[in-house]
Amino acid sequence: MANRFQKIFAQWLVPFLLIPLMTRSSFLQWNCRGLLSNLDDINALLDRHDTTCACLQETYLNERTGNPFRRYNVFRKDRADTTHASGGVAIITKKSIPSKPVSLATDLEAVAVEVCLDKVITVCSIYLPPSVVVEQRQFENLCNQLPPPFLLLGDLNAHSTFWGSTKVDHRGKMLERVLLTSSICLLNTGSPTYVNCATQTFSSIDLSFCSPCLYQDVDWKVDENPHGSDHFPVILKLGRNVNSLGTRPPRWKQLQADWSTFEKEANLASLSFEGMDVEQINSVVTDTIINAAVRSIPxxxxxxxxxxxxxxxxxxxxxxKEQNRAWGIFRRYPTSANLIVFKKARAKARWTQRQAKRESWRNFVSSLNNNAPSKVVWDRLRKIKGDYSAFCMPLLQVNGSLCQGLKEQANTLGEHFQNVSSSSHYSQDFLKVKGIAEKQNLIGHDSDHHTYNMLFNMTELLRALASTKLTAPGPDRITYSMLQHLSKDSLESLLHFFNTVWKEGRLPCRWKVATVIPLLKPGKDSSIPTSYRPIALTSCLGKTFERMVNNRLTHFLEENKCLSRYQCGFQMGRSTVDHLIRLETTIREAFLRR
Structure with a gap:
């Protein structure tokens, strides 16, 4: 039982977690000079480069500022020893990428996060103001606290010919010594990352460091436009795959289905089940229904x-475009006049975007009235906000060690669920009784005359289909709506299939396989596997057959009064509330008899 559960879990949970989004990781590094003031530019950069993780410096945030991103988690360190907004660093990660903050014991403005790609890597965002003295031991102490492999990205305000500057300062010499005496690699190619608007000169003060094992995998490139800052964004493409949860399994658009075409295409009556066992019949029925759905349901x-x-x-x-053109001219011909033209173009572009947002909001509000359906209102709000739901899987820990990659996380959850459902939790006395009971043949030679052993009829099938809800399908992707829209002749063939399963007493193997979804228990630590409970999505064909069997057995037990009148579990119209009311009544009656 346990081994079979682990096999089933590994087969279906892993593909669920590893929906095929296997792309290169994109990292953004930028001294934005104010996160909120440049929020539109940051969002545009995140979307354009499909950024997995972004390291921002000089965010100018304080403790009263919340998370301005709806699709990203924010890990930040704000400057607290000042009366006005200044400094600060932040790391933003996709909510669909498992991530976890790293605790740092340092006085430097730095924040670090572990993100799960095909392996877990550490990303650190750092800002070193030019007026602060930074000693070599402080920087080395920070690097030693970063779990390898790591990326250390930030504005270090250091000049050295090592990374393209025309001069060398004290901090540049300190970083040179770090590079020469430690196993840290520099990713800069010499391209300028900063423009001094006062002198119209360019320099390289934004630096990118990494562990040696990442050096060959990273492509480092500077964006051509500083946008709303005087620093250029730096884009790093990491050759490691992103096992992102950022895609959804394809779903049937059943509201747009052509059910008449589906009924014709899903013609089970034209199939011959002669000489087939239940496995073969199930494959033929499933393939026929799915092929019909592909032709008739988007x-x-x-x-x-x-x-x-x-x-x-x-x-x-x-x-x-005018802003980009003005910047291109200034970059080629850095004069004061061209700088003024660029600043005017940038201000005009920002003003135009803000006006467009206000006008769009006014038009949206004016389009709403008492007759507007609530669905239309919420759909428009979601479009404006850019909302979508994405499953966010945090980093799991086992015995203090992080799971490396989503596949290992899936296997960890599978092992936990396997252990929970294992028979090893039962007592030896119960296991003996269980073993004896499982060896008994439930259908005897003289039991055919019992009503509960008779073949199913069409009334039972229709009753089972009528009582279903529009729940998610299992791995075979067949929905209840598809079964409900089968023709009468096709339902007769489906009933024949169910009766074959009933007579042989053997379920198709595909009915025993489920897509398992881990759900976090309320108030539990998301990094611990025991904090999750599984939801299993099984075949709707199998669940329909199960409902038919359950209805028949329930009717027999109730008709022959085999159930205790005090049983409320698995009883229609009863729940735990019945027991609570009965207990309360008994207590009140006891008080009255005192």
């Missing part, structure tokens, strides 16, 4: 939508 792509911008207008596009 499906979702499974890809998560890009962040929508319903407010983006032609004027926004025009002013953005």
């Amino acid at each position: 499906q979702t792509s499974g890809r998560l939508p890009r962040r929508p911008k319903p407010w983006w207008t032609a004027a926004c596009e025009t002013t953005r």
